Amino acid sequence: MIETMPAGAAVKYQGTSSRFGRELAYLLSGLPVGVVAFTVAVTGFSLGVGGLVAVFGVPVLAGTLAAARGFARGERARVAAVTGRAMPEPSYREPRGTGLARWWHALGDPQAWRDWTHMVVALPVRLLTFSFAITWTLGGLGELCYGLWSWSLPRDGGEEGILDLAFGIDSTVADIAFNTGVGVLLLATAVPMVRGLTALQAGVARGVLVRA
Numbered sequence: 001m002i003e004t005m006p007a008g009a010a011v012k013y014q015g016t017s018s019r020f021g022r023e024l025a026y027l028l029s030g031l032p033v034g035v036v037a038f039t040v041a042v043t044g045f046s047l048g049v050g051g052l053v054a055v056f057g058v059p060v061l062a063g064t065l066a067a068a069r070g071f072a073r074g075e076r077a078r079v080a081a082v083t084g085r086a087m088p089e090p091s092y093r094e095p096r097g098t099g100l101a102r103w104w105h106a107l108g109d110p111q112a113w114r115d116w117t118h119m120v121v122a123l124p125v126r127l128l129t130f131s132f133a134i135t136w137t138l139g140g141l142g143e144l145c146y147g148l149w150s151w152s153l154p155r156d157g158g159e160e161g162i163l164d165l166a167f168g169i170d171s172t173v174a175d176i177a178f179n180t181g182v183g184v185l186l187l188a189t190a191v192p193m194v195r196g197l198t199a200l201q202a203g204v205a206r207g208v209l210v211r212a
Helices: 007-050 057-083 099-107 110-144 146-152 162-167 172-188 191-211
Strands: none
Touching: 007 057, 007 146, 007 191, 057 191, 099 110, 110 146, 110 172, 110 191, 146 191, 162 172, 172 191
16 A cells, blocks of 8 residues: 655645755855855955055945945845845935046945945855855765765774774774764754754845845
């Protein structure tokens, strides 16, 4: 007799699986986006400040803030997609004047500087969330399958892995059982872990990009 999953349970499972996939994609894509954003922010700011005396620094800074606005718009869209809650659209200064005066006016936009700040402070957060997300998913899967690939590891002096190094337990079976157990634990807690990391990264975006 074949047992089927109740319709309600199937919908709940699919919903959880879909949400987990969105959250994991949000975390893993955040690091490359963050690296590019950080590079643009720091490089543009350094060149702009360094060139203020020579005047060309003003348009460089204005261009950097314009780029920050674009990155902020993208992050608000990413947060809305992964959380299902749209972020408030901030108000920016209306452009005024022409030429150098227009660029100077843009440099006085508080929201633009908040966008730039997020480009800088979000990178370490994204690095943290990326690392934990990888550990709890791919790392957990690798540990779960440890028994299939552990043979390829070098065994200097006949040592049998972590248990042997830490506790002197020289047993291949115990080593495989331990690592497999770690994999089970990581994958069993992957959903709440990824959800918490998503809340952290999205919370930083909401805290910096939205005016209090």
